[in-house]
Structures are given as structure tokens and as C-alpha cells.
Amino acid sequence: MKIRKSFLIVLMSFSFIFAFAQSGKKLDKIIKRDYQIIECTISKISDKTVEYSFPGETLQISLDVSQIAKIDFASGRSQTFDVSSGNNSPSSGSSSNAVSEFKTNTIAVLPIPYLNSDTQESSEDMAKFAQNDLYNKLLDKSSNIFPLTVQDLRTTNSLLHKAGIDHNNIDATSIEELEKILGVDNIVAAKVSYTIGTGTTSTTYNSGNAKVNDNNKKVKTNDVSTTTSNNQTYYYYTVYFDMYKNKDKIYSQTRKPFLAVKDSWMDSVNYLLKRSPIYVKK
Template identity: 60%
Template sequence: MTLKKALTVLMLILLSASAFSQAKKLDKIITKDYQVIECTISKISDKTVDYSMPNETMTIEIAVSKIARIDFASGRSQTFAQAESVPSQANNTSVNQAATFKQNTIAVLPVPFVNSENMTDSEEMSKFAQNDIYNKLLDKSSHIVSLTVQDLRTTNSLLRKAGIDYKNIDETPIDELQRILGVDNIIAAKVSYTVTENKTSTAYTSQNAKVNDNKVKANEATVANTNTQLLFDYHVYFDMYKNNTKIYTQNRKPMFNLKDSWMDTVSYLLKRSPIYVK
């Protein structure tokens, strides 16, 4: 083998090694406060996990109690469960309380759907919006940070027993809602809207020519059409709570004025919330 060929082979080996190093996948540690740490894990014990950051040799230690899930570079995932705890009843034992708090569980509240012009609300749309958010959470469960989504039947049944529905959900403190539902995470959304009509008119003239006694006569007719399009001006409010603390709040208007545009906005806000991991 000539020197030139040897150098070429050596360069190809170095380039392959470099490409392999760059393409190396990292482990992901997802903490219970929704932080994502991309790293290389070297050791896992009952109490701690040792890891190092990319291109570093220093070992860092994190307590297992702070970890919700680990996604290993191999594709395997390990979830770290937390035991359920009984809420304190020292201050008020007469109030109806949930027996236990289901840790790392998220509930979707009914969504007030209000026409901001006449302040009327819709029970049907409130349930539909609540179902829409719930189904989006289930569809994206692989991207949700180690959270169990509470069944809507359970959520609505507990709220109904407490005398709470879409009409007064905004008036109920979050800590009380968490206690009633027995969860440590809550999504509270609201949609306000107005509807306007956009009318467009078009007109055209048609002519019919007739020949009679060698004379051409033209009859003209004008036809007018009016099209009416409904424009929906939505404003979506999206809040997320963990242990009675608001961890995410956004409000946004859809880009388009279509009837279902609010659904796209809900998807947009959910994907940018702290519980969503790409």
C-alpha cells in the first residue's frame, strides 16, 4: 500500500470515528419539576444517579427522589414512581377531602366557552373543549413528562359532587380543586370569542340576442349573488398548575378566523408547556 493510500484510509477512519462520536445518542433525565438533562449515565443506585454532561468527564450526582423518568440512549425508559401521600387534615377536618393525592397525575378542568359580546356560555362547547384537551394529552402521552391523565369521568364526577361545573369553575381556588380531584397537576383553560359576518356581493349581466325581421334585439338581465361568511375571533387562555403553583400561563389568538381555529391554538400552547418533551 502506497503512502498516499495509507493516508487516505487513515483519514476515512478518523472521519468515521468523528461522525460516530457526533451521532452518539445521549441519555435523558427528566426531573419531577420538568427539567430535561441530556447526559451520559454511568451509575444508578437506590438513592442516586451518576451522570456526566456531553464532552465532560466530571461526574454529577442527582437524587432518585427528584427524577420522574429516564430515557436511555438505547430507547429503553425507566419511570421512578412516588408513593401516594395523605393530605393534611389538621386545619379543617370537616371539609370533604379526597382520601389521597395521586402524585404525578394531571386533571383537565371543564373549559368555559364564552361569547364575550353577550357573555353567554355554552355547556356543549365547554365539554367539547375539555374533551379536546384531554384527547390531546392522551395522543401525546409519549411526550408528556411521566404524568398520568385522570379520566374525564372521574374528574367531572368529583366536581359535580362538589357542586362545581363550567359556570363556576373560574371562581374556585386551585388548591381546593386539587383537593377535590386528588391530583397534583391541573390544566385550566378558557376560550372567549366573538362572531362577525362578512358579506360579499357579486353581480353579472347576461345578454340574449334575437334576430327578428332582420333586426337584432338584445335583452339584458342582471343577476346578483350575496355570500355570507362567519368569522370567529377567538382568544385562548391556558394555565397549568403543579401543587397549587402556576407553572405555565399563556394566552393566544389563532392565526385564522375559522370555526375550529381555537383547537390549533390549544395544540400550540400544550406543546410549549413544561410537561411536553420533544
């Protein structure tokens, strides 16, 4: 009886360990052309279909490769699929969309990583603020960037969100893939890196009372000296600014603002935009 109980305990332990291992198993990730993401285990890939199953299920599901843009395998390897007309075979490298699938002469503004170089912390709110600032600058200068039109920011961010891309991993995604996801032939990508410093300034004021002596001359007495100290915060920015057209980098500049104040990075962005090849003075 004791042996039987011991056997049951061991069996239950192995079952628990196996279930835990299964729950922690990394999954493959299928990214469809409509930007839906399927987390699964892929069992077979052919020229026409991909077969997979969901976690905890044995049912095999078949998906036509014409619906697939990319597969990120649990091993870390990625595989993109050619979306050109009449060719649905997988490829080990990246491949560009057919030109007709793009909105030609359209530029998209990517989320702008806003990174503290000392702590390596990235602010999501500031990344969105910086992206919105550059987007509005392009809209304000629409006559200067003609014939380009600016893709609506909500559209850009919605498509990136569906593809699982944000300010944290935007740098790890190729421009070719971003153009395919966003459906544009022009992209502006920027990054703001900064460090913070502090300093102290002191101001001294002297005052005193004057009286008249016996020779009718004013004499300063009871001198009072007051010193005021102020702590100042300094922001040292580096702005990276890149532009791409049809996968090719057409402009790349780095600039450090002259002033070390909190919003000085915005002036650098404006400076670099006006000197980019898409900007024409009117």
C-alpha cells in the same frame, strides 16, 4: 268574640311570616372529604367537632372535623380544614393535602368555560366538548408528556360534581382546593372567549349573446349582469391556557386564532399545548 278572631288572624299571620322567613333563610354548607355536601345551620365549632342541625329541626348533630374538607358559611365566609396527617384543626386559609394523598405525576383537565363575551352566556355543551377535546389531545400525546398520566375524564367530572363545581364556578375555586378535590398534582385549565361578527360578500357575473355583423365581426349584445350576495359569520376567539403543578402556575399563555372560523379555537389549544413545559418533542 270579634277581638278574639282578630287576635287569631294576627297570630296566624305572624306564624306564616315566620315560617316563610325560615324557609328562605340561607344555610351553611359542610363539604365532607368524601365530597358529600350537608346544608344545615352550624351552632358550634371546636377543635374536634362541628355541631349542626338540619332545617326545621332542633336536634344537634356532631361531626368529627377529620371528616370535613371545607365549610361555606351562609354569611359568605369559607373555612377549610387541614388534612395533613395528625392535624385536624380548622384554618382560615387554604391548606394542602399530604403528598401521599395525591396521585403523583397525574394531570387533570378541568371543564373549559366557553363564553360569549358580548352576551356573557356560557355554553355547558361546548364547555364539555372543549374539555373532551383537550383531554383527547393529551391522551394522543401521552408519549410526549411522559412521565405524566392523564386522569380519566369521568373521574375528574364525578369528583367535581360531588364538590358542587362546574364550568360556571370553576374559576372561583382555587387551584390548591381543586388539586385536593381531584387528588392530582398537575392541572390544565383553559377558557375560550369569543364574539361573533357578520359580513357580506358579493359576486357579479356578466353574460350576453353574440352575433356576426356584416363585416364578419362578432359583436356582443343583450348584456346580462347577475350579482350574488353571501352572508358570512365570523368567530373571533381568545383562548386562555394555564398549567399548574403543586399549586404553582408553570405556564400561562393567551392566543387568538389566525382564522375567524367556527372551530379555529381548537387549533389554538393544540398550538399552546405543544409549547407548554410538559410537552417534549419526540
